[in-house]
Amino acid sequence: MKAKVAxxxxxxxxxxxxxxxxxxxxxxxxxxAGYEVVAIDVSWRWGKRKEHETLSGARPHKNDFVLCEGLLVDACTPMELAEKLLEYGVQVVFIALHGGYGEDGTIQAFLELMRIPHTSPPAKACMLAMDKRLTKQLLISTGLPTAEHIVVNKKDFVTTSIDEISKRIKDSFGFPCAVKPSSEGSTIGVSKVESEKGLKSALETAFKYGEWSIIEKWIEGVEVTCPVLGEGENAFALPLIEIVPKTASGFYDYGAKYTPGMSDHIIPPRLPKEVQEKARDIAIQVHRLLGCSGFTRTDMVIDKKGNVYVLELNAVPGMTETSLVPHAAEAYGWEFTYLVDWIVQEALRYWGEKER
Structure with missing residues (x-):
């Protein structure tokens, strides 16, 4: 019998x-793949729910032990999670929490304190990846390519005129630019700003999701992404994917990412082989630089001259039917079942060696 997985x-x-x-x-x-699985919906909302209420959709009441499509499903608040993991005798955790405490190192540090292996990179790596300000500082300090940028604090935005921020942009790299929250994923809160006219609205949107925003030079080119698996010298890249959104703006937004048919994933990309290899190598370097294990995905853009620019590393990539990591794995010859099995086995190996 394989391990008990939450x-x-x-x-x-x-x-x-x-x-x-x-x-x-x-x-x-x-x-x-043969694992004993319990799916746990972790959210503070379950602490506010009355006992007779049920979970959304097909999921059962948090105190029921029922099978949903053959699986045991439960729910709890973050405060109850340790008790749940012990109650179920969980041996390894597959983290499918995106954003917030599920991706910023919080849940990872919690599991590491409990000495329960998990599928994400270590807590410190997740923290660095989640905060784009820190990621960019590391990239720049090691000479890895990333777009020029400035950072703006929410308090400064309130006290500083938009003209002053606009001047900083013009003095640095000019318009168009991308405005994004420093610590969000799935392109949430991200705007393309063509001129200073749209800057204030874009920053207001970005600041709904945190205290810091990044304003980044807009790089015209081919958007690609590269999943990386493993850790250290054993890390390796899956095939590179070219992303072609079908939105009216041509922007790879939340809808394009998670609505079937709203984007094309082209494998291999329509790029020279040497450029593809350079991008894959950079993705591996970023994965190693942040101290990642498990599986990550690095998003990049490649300009007309073949220059590669790192946008961000995703420490807990999406694993939905439209997600990029499963598509890259399929092109590599791995079915989805094999992919998740490999990820769990790698987590058991990695954290097992850490405890020796």
């Missing part, structure tokens, strides 16, 4: 719905 999903971030879809897909695949 799949953590849901959460309280703006990416909750994506997380539920990722968790459901992973849970079914792990059960198919």
């Amino acid at each position: 799949v953590l999903m849901g959460g309280d971030s703006s990416e909750r719905e994506v997380s539920l879809r990722s968790g459901a897909g992973v849970s079914k695949a792990l059960a198919k």
